[in-house]
C-alpha cells in the first residue's frame with residue numbers, strides 16, 4: 396500500500412529573459428506524479444494516509460473550498476487506498492467539475508456556511524467516530540511537510556528553489572530539505588495579506604533562515620485572476636508546452652519572470668521551480 400510510483404522529472408525552462416539575466420532555470424514536474432492526486436497534494440497526503448492506516452482508521456474527513464485540489468486528491472487517493480472519504484465544503488451548495496469528480500470517487504460532501512466552516516474542529520466532532528481521521532484544510536500539517544521534503548530528494552546543484560505558497564506547508568518541507576543543500580527557498584504567496592503564513596512556516600521550521608516569502612504576487616487575492624496572468628499562462632503553454640494553473644503555479648511563473656527581470660537572482664543562479672500541479676483547476680477558466 397501507498398506505493399504510488401513517483402515520476403517527477405526535471406526539465407529545463409529556456410526563455411530569452413533568463414539567458415539575458417544570466418540565470419539557469421529548471422522545473423520539477425510534480426504535476427506529472429498523477430493526473431488527480433497531483434503535485435504537492437500527493438506529497439502532503441503520503442504520510443497522512445500511512446498514519447491513518449497505522450492507527451486503524453477507515454474514514455478520512457477533510458475540508459476545502461468548491462475548487463479544492465486537495466479534496467480531489469483526497470477523494471481519489473482515498474478510493475485507491477481503501478478509505479471512505481468525507482468533506483465539508485465551504486459555502487452554499489454548488490456543482491462543478493472538481494466536486495463532481497470527488498463524488499465519482501465516493502466522497503461524501505457536506506456544504507456548510509462560511510461561518511460554520513471556520514470552526515473545523517467542531518465540524519469534525521459532529522461526525523467523529525473511532526474510525527474517522529481528521530485531515531486539515533489543504534492537507535496542511537507536520538506529516539504533510541515531511542512528505543514535501545521528498546520533493547528535493549536526490550537533488551543538488553541549485554541555488555534557489557521556487558514554489559507557490561497557500562498554507563506554506565509545502566514550502567516548509569522544501570525549507571527543511573534545502574538547508575543542508577545550501578539552497579534558498581523562495582515562496583510566492585498566492586493569498587493577499589496573509590502575514591500569518593510566516594508564523595505557520597516558522598512553527599514547522601524553527602531556526603531555519605534559508606527562505607523568503609514574497610507577498611507582491613497574489614494578483615488581487617486568492618483565486619483572483621487578471622488578463623495579464625491568463626495571457627502569461629497561454630504564452631508559457633505555447634512556448635514550453637507546460638500548463639500552469641491560474642491559482643498557484645501561474646502566479647509563481649509570473650513572480651519568477653518579474654523577479655528575474657528585476658535581477659533579484661544573482662547572475663549564475665541555478666533556479667529550480669516546483670510545479671505543484673493543480674491543473675484541474677485550470678478547467679474552471681472554460682466553465
Ligand SMILES: *Cc1c(COP(=O)(O)O)cnc(C)c1O
Pocket residue numbers: 434435436464465533535559560561562563564565566640643644671672673674
Ligand atoms: C494546494 C496547492 C498549493 C499550496 O500548497 P501549500 O502547501 O498549501 O502552500 C500550491 N500549488 C498547487 C498547485 C496546489 O494545489
